[in-house]
Amino acid sequence: MTKRIVLAFSVSLAMSATIGYAGLSRALPNDVRAPGWACTVTNGGTEGQFVNQGNQSTNSTLQVACPIPDVYNGVQGISTVQVAILDNSTTASASASLCVSLLTGGTSCGAAATVPAFVTGFYTVNPPTFADWTAPNFGYALVTLPRRIAGSPSTTVQGTHSF
Amino acid sequence: MGSRVLGSARGPLWVAILAGIFAGISTSLLVSAMLVRRDRARSAPAESDPPAQTVPPADRSASWLRDARLAQLERRLSEIERQPAPAVAGGPPAAPADGTRRYEQEIRNHDAEPADPRWAPGTNSLIETDLRSLAASGTFKVVGVDCRTQLCVADVQWPSPDKAGAEYVSLVHHLYPANCPRTMVLPPAAEPGQPVTAKLLFECAEWRAAGSQPFRLDDASSLAN
Numbered sequence: 001m002t003k004r005i006v007l008a009f010s011v012s013l014a015m016s017a018t019i020g021y022a023g024l025s026r027a028l029p030n031d032v033r034a035p036g037w038a039c040t041v042t043n044g045g046t047e048g049q050f051v052n053q054g055n056q057s058t059n060s061t062l063q064v065a066c067p068i069p070d071v072y073n074g075v076q077g078i079s080t081v082q083v084a085i086l087d088n089s090t091t092a093s094a095s096a097s098l099c100v101s102l103l104t105g106g107t108s109c110g111a112a113a114t115v116p117a118f119v120t121g122f123y124t125v126n127p128p129t130f131a132d133w134t135a136p137n138f139g140y141a142l143v144t145l146p147r148r149i150a151g152s153p154s155t156t157v158q159g160t161h162s163f
Numbered sequence: 164m165g166s167r168v169l170g171s172a173r174g175p176l177w178v179a180i181l182a183g184i185f186a187g188i189s190t191s192l193l194v195s196a197m198l199v200r201r202d203r204a205r206s207a208p209a210e211s212d213p214p215a216q217t218v219p220p221a222d223r224s225a226s227w228l229r230d231a232r233l234a235q236l237e238r239r240l241s242e243i244e245r246q247p248a249p250a251v252a253g254g255p256p257a258a259p260a261d262g263t264r265r266y267e268q269e270i271r272n273h274d275a276e277p278a279d280p281r282w283a284p285g286t287n288s289l290i291e292t293d294l295r296s297l298a299a300s301g302t303f304k305v306v307g308v309d310c311r312t313q314l315c316v317a318d319v320q321w322p323s324p325d326k327a328g329a330e331y332v333s334l335v336h337h338l339y340p341a342n343c344p345r346t347m348v349l350p351p352a353a354e355p356g357q358p359v360t361a362k363l364l365f366e367c368a369e370w371r372a373a374g375s376q377p378f379r380l381d382d383a384s385s386l387a388n
Binding site for chain 2: 004005006008009010011012014015016042043044061063092093095097099100102103104105106107108109110111112114130131132134136137142144146
């Protein structure tokens with residue numbers, strides 16, 4: 001009986017210590033979601049063009065910057081950013097890339113990833129990280145929204161999921 | 164009666180399991196706290212360390228999470244703070260931090276890279292065409308584009324620092340057919356009204372390895388300006 005008690009104590013100690021340590025130090029902090037409402041217009045677009053997370057213009061494409069909140073150890077703790085897009089354009093695609101404002105000045109962007117031309121509706125774009133996606137820099141997703149087709153709803157950025 | 168006997172026999176087992184879980188959680192908190200303390204000791208200069216704070220027992224687990232995050236951030240910050248201060252007149256040149264330093268190194272790598280005649284002219288043309296079209300609606304001019312083997316540098320010039328500051332991010336944000344990571348850092352502030360020349364760096368190793376297919380977004384060229 002004593003052996004069983006010692007065994008039960010040891011097993012539960014080992015399991016809870018492992019799960020507890022892994023959970024506390026690794027899993028919890030690096031999973032963040034943010035809505036498309038957090039995005040702001042960039043590159044000469046007008047705030048009035050970005051309505052309800054979408055590009056209302058029927059004339060021009062719009063770029064918006066969506067902040068990636070890094071809550072632990074800088075953006076380097078985030079290896080994947082998923083940008084949720086509702087693509088309502090039948091003639092053009094939305095795209096997204098990751099960018100950083102360098103801590104000491106300057107800007108850097110990674111390669112762009114795009115919604116495939118044949119896709120209409122919800123799609124998740126996974127832009128790749130790049131060399132400057134490191135702790136001191138401040139990350140954001142640069143989303144390019146195609147112009148709205150007259151008579152159709154706009155293409156919208158629903159939000160970002162970073163982990 | 165039988166089950167009561169069985170239940171009382173299992174009692175110590177449950178106590179052992181609960182004690183084990185409690186001890187496990189305590190151990191994980193203790194080990195984590197020790198790691199945090201070790202990180203702090205490694206990273207923070209002794210004289211600049213804030214005094215340790217006493218944590219009430221009830222707040223220990225929450226405070227541990229805070230400490231772990233703070234320790235990591237402090238370590239990163241202390242690395243940056245250890246960089247020399249910005250240059251002052253007559254002083255030694257400053258070593259720029261992280262991203263800026265990497266950018267300058269990549270510019271030097273570009274200068275040392277040979278030009279691949281099978282890849283460089285085509286990529287030059289892809290980048291330069293887009294830059295010249297952007298220049299038509301901006302205040303900058305394209306001095307030149309120079310692609311080598313996997314790195315390209317575009318030299319652009321603005322008439323003044325304020326124009327450069329207002330427009331340079333657009334050049335980085337633009338979606339080029341050469342779908343490469345790109346970086347621009349403006350040089351130290353020039354005199355007001357003096358022209359500013361800056362380098363837009365394209366790091367194309369992955370794009371080239373993937374076949375150098377031009378990236379096209381149907382109506383990207385109609386960006387609002």
